Amino acid sequence: MKDGPDIARIAALIGDPARAAMLTALMDGAALTPTELAAEAGVTKQTASAHIAKLEAAGLTAREVQGRHHYLRLADGDVATVLEALMTVAERRGGRRTRPGPADPALRYARVCYDHLAGAQGVALYDHMQRKGWIADGPVLTDTGARAFEDLGVDIAALRAKRRPVCRACLDWSVRRHHLGGGLGQAVLTRFEEMGWVRRAAASRVITFTPTGKTAFAAFLR
Amino acid sequence: MKDGPDIARIAALIGDPARAAMLTALMDGAALTPTELAAEAGVTKQTASAHIAKLEAAGLTAREVQGRHHYLRLADGDVATVLEALMTVAERRGGRRTRPGPADPALRYARVCYDHLAGAQGVALYDHMQRKGWIADGPVLTDTGARAFEDLGVDIAALRAKRRPVCRACLDWSVRRHHLGGGLGQAVLTRFEEMGWVRRAAASRVITFTPTGKTAFAAFLR
């Protein structure tokens, strides 16, 4: 009865609570697996699989298969735009499901995004890597970058041997900036933990810097 | 299971074909009545009423009651933003429900929006009224404006006697500009028809200018 693109189809897709939870989780820019998405949405793997199939068929998400793992991400910046716009209107009227008060600033400061560092500190790290020429467009790790991280104790050669891409830019929705993802992102966060720079909270996604870690990280970014 | 605003709720609201059709119709910026919206969506008045109640409860639409008529419009610019974003992604992937080929440019040029002139020509008229000082902020019709339209044969006094607001700015989504709505908008379009300047197509919303009408309208905008 009406011309124009088929809005209802994709709005209905986002309109299911489980799928909405999945898409919201993907807003971080991270690539998540079906199992993780199932956990985010609070459903079983089978139903998650069905939901993902629909999202993918509609072109809202894209998939990358690595071994037996499937990584899903938002297909597009446009999709993120829709979600943002929806958040804007949803927030204003009866914005239930609000974020926990004290956790919010902590999350913005530093949190785990899939398995690497996100938030303001994650962005700061990525910016520094760009300034120092540790990464080039792609993004790919440069030789100087590799050396810098090896000095920190990260085994770059081992990373390159794995299937997972070493370097990956991860869009941080809350800040609209990139942070470091990929195998290196994971390795760096692990290394930070080993060195006692950071601690990961049990149930939440918050990352806390220890006093030593705070100064050491600041020095590393010099 | 997930923090953040309740996206799913309002996405589901837009996700119903009938409601989506209604909202799309309202994108013109016009205020439509429940009966008209029912026609747009292809449902009966009762179901339309139910849909509208939900949209209103969620704060997506606002209502203005004038006598026994109820005028509905989008609540907000944010709502329009969501619809636009949805159109963007819906258009790109499997954009079925595409506009009819030849009608599209015609619609953009001149069409009826509720009961008045929209499209490029509608915007041109509104712009001219602003330049000439025929309307002031509000918008309200100025004395010079009233005289100009009376010269054209429009009975301004009769318009003022009615309940319906004389002057109304109507946001044209396709052009992102305003055109003339309200009682005056209706009266002007009617007058154009009487003078043989324009013809309204039967089933569609397209307005065609006659050769005489085209030159006369251009002269009027001088």
Next chain:
DNA sequence: TTCATGGTTCGACCGTAGCCGAACCATCTG
């Protein structure tokens, strides 16, 4: 090869939500 893990497919169940007919209320007109 065998086992464990990650993902998908199938089938069946169930609830919710859209839809309409009919009746009802409100406002304007004559």
Next chain:
DNA sequence: CAGATGGTTCGGCTACGGTCGAACCATGAA
């Protein structure tokens, strides 16, 4: 006042779609 028109409410029907248990494929590890 009565009649007409615009909107809403109510009740009941129907169907679509989300959900999970169980079985099935594929990959990687021992």
